[in-house]
Amino acid sequence: MITLHTFRASLPRRCFTASASIRTYASQTPGNPMLEVFNRKAKHLQKDRAARNVEESRKVDYLKDEVALRLCERLLDIKRDFPNVLDLGANSCNIARALTTPNLDMAAPEGTLTPPLAERISKLTCVDTSRALLHRDKDLPFNQEINIHREVIPDLESLPYQPNTFDAVLSSLSIHWINDLPALLNQVNTMLKPDCPFIAAMFGGDTLFELRGSLQLADLERRGGVSPHVSPLADVRDVGSLLNRAGFKMLTVDVEDIVVEFPDTFALMQDLQSMGENNAIMHREAGPLSRDVLLANEAIYRTMHKDEDAPGIPATFRMIYMIGWKDDKNQPQPLERGSGELNLKDLLGGGDFHKS
Amino acid sequence: MPTKTRPVEKFAKATAQCSVEAAAYGKCVVADYNAVHKDMCAKEFMRLKDCFLVR
Numbered sequence: 001m002i003t004l005h006t007f008r009a010s011l012p013r014r015c016f017t018a019s020a021s022i023r024t025y026a027s028q029t030p031g032n033p034m035l036e037v038f039n040r041k042a043k044h045l046q047k048d049r050a051a052r053n054v055e056e057s058r059k060v061d062y063l064k065d066e067v068a069l070r071l072c073e074r075l076l077d078i079k080r081d082f083p084n085v086l087d088l089g090a091n092s093c094n095i096a097r098a099l100t101t102p103n104l105d106m107a108a109p110e111g112t113l114t115p116p117l118a119e120r121i122s123k124l125t126c127v128d129t130s131r132a133l134l135h136r137d138k139d140l141p142f143n144q145e146i147n148i149h150r151e152v153i154p155d156l157e158s159l160p161y162q163p164n165t166f167d168a169v170l171s172s173l174s175i176h177w178i179n180d181l182p183a184l185l186n187q188v189n190t191m192l193k194p195d196c197p198f199i200a201a202m203f204g205g206d207t208l209f210e211l212r213g214s215l216q217l218a219d220l221e222r223r224g225g226v227s228p229h230v231s232p233l234a235d236v237r238d239v240g241s242l243l244n245r246a247g248f249k250m251l252t253v254d255v256e257d258i259v260v261e262f263p264d265t266f267a268l269m270q271d272l273q274s275m276g277e278n279n280a281i282m283h284r285e286a287g288p289l290s291r292d293v294l295l296a297n298e299a300i301y302r303t304m305h306k307d308e309d310a311p312g313i314p315a316t317f318r319m320i321y322m323i324g325w326k327d328d329k330n331q332p333q334p335l336e337r338g339s340g341e342l343n344l345k346d347l348l349g350g351g352d353f354h355k356s
Numbered sequence: 357m358p359t360k361t362r363p364v365e366k367f368a369k370a371t372a373q374c375s376v377e378a379a380a381y382g383k384c385v386v387a388d389y390n391a392v393h394k395d396m397c398a399k400e401f402m403r404l405k406d407c408f409l410v411r
Contacts, residue, residue: 217385217386217389217392218385220392220393220394221385221392221393221394221395221396221397221401222394222401223394224393224394224395263368264368264371264372266364266365266367266368266371267368269364270362270364291367292401292405294367295371295401295404295405295408296381296385296401296404298371298378299377299378299379299381299382299385299404300381300382300385300386302378302379302382303378303379303382303383303385303386304382304386
């Protein structure tokens with residue numbers, strides 16, 4: 001035990017050594033310092049490994065196909081042709097598949113046939129880092145219906161394209177693995193031609209909150225500490241300012257929850273793995289989860305989230321959809337603040353909240 | 357190898373047969389989930405694990 005007295009006596013000697021009082025200029029960090037959140041190499045391996053089991057990998061495409069469809073529905077609202085389109089982080093080209101789907105337009109009167117969006121697109125370039133995943137479906141019939149080019153690039157965070165190249169950049173369920181999202185959005189903005197849209201969907205904030213929470217509790221109770229097993233995700237509130245910072249105009253950001261029911265947590269985690277969407281955070285624990293934690297997690301997840309009469313457990317996927325337009329001088333501009341002449345309250349026929 | 361079951365499937369099957377023990381353990385943890393600490397529900401967990409091991 002050190003008494004206060006002895007501690008005090010030794011204090012002056014420790015604190016005022018000659019060398020410690022001089023602070024010199026050491027070095028400047030090169031470039032823009034960047035926080036590495038995700039292990040890119042691990043992510044690449046996970047995607048490759050998942051795609052090599054073709055059968056299993058196709059089976060778990062339900063989420064990516066659904067989101068790609070919903071993303072492409074947003075393209076229906078833009079009445080123009082897109083000669084040159086980029087699919088950023090294409091996975092297994094789910095967007096190409098959605099673009100070749102006919103009758104995508106739900107708003108069209110029943111019985112009318114609408115042509116697939118692919119007819120408005122002359123060239124689609126799909127890029128991803130994983131060769132196995134990108135080329136997985138290259139022999140399927142939808143490839144004949146669209147002019148599709150697959151390109152494997154070493155890193156999604158530095159794109160090898162010239163400025164003013166694309167008429168639209170699409171991205172579905174990929175950019176949540178990007179370390180430096182602001183830099184990527186900047187690049188996308190540069191690659192786009194003026195007055196062209198960037199439309200993307202990514203997993204956001206509350207995705208898999210059930211699993212995140214129950215794994216934490218299981219970890220705490222079994223091992224006395226918490227380790228990150230579910231990767232962090234961007235929040236909806238951040239996306240708007242990120243797009244703004246990258247120079248996009250006329251932003252639209254919206255959120256959609258997709259709840260999938262699984263028989264048990266093992267099926268959920270297995271599907272995530274087959275999607276190539278498993279945890280890839282830096283400094284994550286090596287090796288698989290311990291059996292004890294898995295067992296505890298299953299019990300806690302069921303108790304917390306399973307509805308009494310539901311056959312399975314729910315898992316929430318929160319999708320953030322974003323649309324941003326590259327700046328152009330002929331683009332419609334928002335009016336100046338305070339220049340409105342109509343009261344929205346009168347226009348919409350609303351009243352005060354408390355008087356319903 | 358279509359007939360080979362993955363270890364995780366066996367694991368899932370065995371766990372499904374211990375739903376009573378799992379519910380007891382789950383309830384114990386969730387009852388006070390703001391103050392979970394190590395081995396808070398050790399007794400319930402051992403019961404769950406015993407059940408799981410004999411399956």
